[in-house]
Amino acid sequence: MLTVFGITFPIFAMVALGYALVAKGVFKSADMRVFGAYVMNIALPALIFEAVASRPAREVFNLPYMGVYLAGALATVLIAFLWFSATTDPARRGVAVMGSSCPNSGFVGYPLMLILFPDLAGLILAMNMLVENVIVVPLALVIMELGKPTGAGHPAERVVKVLIGVIRRPMVIGMLLGLAVSLTGVHLPAPVDRLASMVAASAAALALLVIGGSLAGLPVRGNRALAGQIMAGKLLVQPALTFLAVLGLGALGVALTGDLRAAAILSAAVPMFTIYSVFAQEVGQEGLASIAQLGATAAAFVTLNLLLAVLT
Numbered sequence: 001m002l003t004v005f006g007i008t009f010p011i012f013a014m015v016a017l018g019y020a021l022v023a024k025g026v027f028k029s030a031d032m033r034v035f036g037a038y039v040m041n042i043a044l045p046a047l048i049f050e051a052v053a054s055r056p057a058r059e060v061f062n063l064p065y066m067g068v069y070l071a072g073a074l075a076t077v078l079i080a081f082l083w084f085s086a087t088t089d090p091a092r093r094g095v096a097v098m099g100s101s102c103p104n105s106g107f108v109g110y111p112l113m114l115i116l117f118p119d120l121a122g123l124i125l126a127m128n129m130l131v132e133n134v135i136v137v138p139l140a141l142v143i144m145e146l147g148k149p150t151g152a153g154h155p156a157e158r159v160v161k162v163l164i165g166v167i168r169r170p171m172v173i174g175m176l177l178g179l180a181v182s183l184t185g186v187h188l189p190a191p192v193d194r195l196a197s198m199v200a201a202s203a204a205a206l207a208l209l210v211i212g213g214s215l216a217g218l219p220v221r222g223n224r225a226l227a228g229q230i231m232a233g234k235l236l237v238q239p240a241l242t243f244l245a246v247l248g249l250g251a252l253g254v255a256l257t258g259d260l261r262a263a264a265i266l267s268a269a270v271p272m273f274t275i276y277s278v279f280a281q282e283v284g285q286e287g288l289a290s291i292a293q294l295g296a297t298a299a300a301f302v303t304l305n306l307l308l309a310v311l312t
Contacts, residue, residue, distance in 0.1 A: 005305060007112075007115050007116060007308060008112070008301065008304055008305055008308065010111075010115070011108070011111050011112055011115070011208060012301050014111075014205060014208035014209055014212065015208050015209075015211050015212040015215075015297065016212055017209060017212060018032070018208065018209035018210060018211060018212025018213040018214075018215075018216075019212035019213065019215055019216045020212070021209070021212075021213060022212070022213040022216035023216045027213060029213070029214070029216065031213070032209075032210050032213035032214045033214075035206055035209065035210045035213070036210040036214065036274060038206070039106070039107070039203055039206055039207045039210060040106070040170065040171070041170045042170070042199060043199055043200060043202050043203035043206065043207075044106045044110075044125075044129075044170075044171055044174075044203050044207075045170040045171050045173065045174030045175075046174065046196050046199040046200045046203075047110070047122055047125065047174075047199075047200035047203050048122070048125060048126045048129060048171055048174045048175050048178060049174040049175070049177055049178040049181075049196060050122065050178070050193075050196045050197060050200050051122025051123050051125065051126045051178070052123075052126050052175055052178030052179050052181075052182055053177070053178040053179075053181035053182055053188065053196075054182075054193075055123065055182060056182065057179070057182045057183045059123075060123070060126070060178075060179060060182055061127065061130070062123075062127060062260060063254075064249065064254045064255060064256040064260075065124075065127055065256055065260045065263075065264055066127050066130070066131055067245075067249055067254055068242060068245045068246050068249055068254075068256050068261075068264045069127070069128065069131050069242065069245075069264045069267065069268065070131045070135060070136075071241075071242075071245035071248070071249065072238060072239075072241045072242030072243075072244075072245040072264070072268050073101055073131065073132070073135075073136045073238065073242075073268070074135075074136070074139075075241040075244075075245065076100055076101040076233065076237055076238040076241050076268075077097060077100075077101045077136065077139055077140065077143075079233075079237065079241070080096060080097045080100040080101060080233050080237075081093070081097050081143065083229075083233075084096040084097060084229075087226075087229075088226060089147075090146070090147035091147045091283045091284070091285060092147075092223070092226065092283075092285055092288060093143070093147055094140070094143045094144030094145070094146070094147040094283065095144065095230075095279075095280045095283060095285045095288060095289055096226065096229065096230050096233070097140055097143050097144075098137075098140035098141070098143070098144060098272070098276065098279060098280075099230040099231075099233070099234060099272045099276055099280075099289060099292050099293070099296075100230055100233030100234050100237065100238065100272075101136060101140060101233070101234075101238060102132065102136060102137055102140055102272055102273050102276065103128070103132070103234070103238070103267060103268060103269075103270045103271070103272065103273065104211070104270050104271055104272060104273040104274060105125060105128040105129060105132060105267055105270065105273075106125065106129065106171070106203075106207060106273070106274075107207035107208065107210060107211050107273070107274050108207075108208070108211060108270040108271060108297075108300075109124075109125070109128060109266075109267050109270045110124075110125045110203065110204060110207070111204040111205075111207065111208055112266065112270065112304070113125065113263060113266075113267075114204055116259075116262075116263070116266070116312075117259050117263060120259060120260070120263065122200070124260075124263050124267065126175055126178070128267050129171050129172075129175065130175060133169055133171060133172050134172070137273075141279070144279065144282070144283065147283065210274065211274060211297065214274055215293070215294050215297060223288050223291075224291060226288060226292075227288055227291035227292040227295060228292075228295070230272075230288075230292040230296070231292055231295050231296045231299060234271060234272050234292075234296050235269060235271070235296055235299055235300060235303045236303070238268045238269065239265050239266075239268045239269035239307065241268075242264055242265050242267075242268040243265050246261055246264065246265070262311045262312065265307070265311065266304070266307060266308070266311065269300070269303060269304060269307050270300060270304070271293065271296040271297045271300045272292070272293055272296060276289050276292075276293050277289040277290045277293055
């Protein structure tokens with residue numbers, strides 16, 4: 001168990017450091033937005049580009065891994081949609097579905113994978129981001145958009161807007177550029193490759209610092225009971241359904257074993273992504289999202305350690 005704590009301690013220590021730096025006034029909450037923009041728009045896209053461009057195209061996308069990860073996420077979206085449709089109003093339903101099914105693969109998942117599976121971490125991030133940015137997050141956004149008042153615009157127009165936004169995401173652009181390099185077999189000039197590696201290396205520590213600093217400024221007013229259900233969906237239901245997806249697809253002949261199996265389940269078990277409360281603000285539910293995000297990030301120290309103890 002001490003070995004497991006040794007894996008997660010640096011991750012949550014950096015989160016705690018970010019929280020303390022903002023709470024003590026060394027940095028401001030606005031500074032975290034600047035750091036976060038650098039990670040989201042530059043460091044992580046460079047990391048994904050490097051991970052995809054440096055491998056042959058046949059190695060870039062592991063279909064069993066992506067199938068398991070996607071199946072677990074979609075099952076979580078479906079169950080969360082049905083549960084929260086029966087227990088809350090449409091506006092909060094969308095926020096709850098998003099919080100239950102959208103992991104923070106970039107800011108928490110990647111640093112964890114970098115410690116556990118350093119040779120696979122970049123590739124795991126690329127596959128997670130592809131599934132999340134192309135399918136899971138847009139689906140959650142569509143559910144959230146459809147929960148807005150009818151005066152907010154025609155549903156079809158709002159859905160198209162969400163889909164266009166996906167293509168414009170820097171991480172998706174980085175992935176597409178990396179895939180183009182991989183498919184053409186072009187070798188990057190050494191200076192360009194070193195630049196991409198240097199920028200990519202700056203992602204992990206700064207991402208964790210941003211997580212902690214962002215949590216320090218979140219409001220903590222909202223429906224705590226509903227926030228608790230969102231936390232349970234994210235930390236317990238999604239990894240459990242991903243494990244069932246491993247078993248189910250394995251029975252169908254789509255086997256996922258070893259490090260990638262552990263990576264898929266652990267990726268599903270990380271807290272919700274950083275900008276969760278920003279999306280929730282659009283429907284006036286930032287307080288609910290903030291409580292769920294703060295609680296899930298803290299509780300993940302326990303749930304991830306327990307899951308690591310089982311899987312490793």
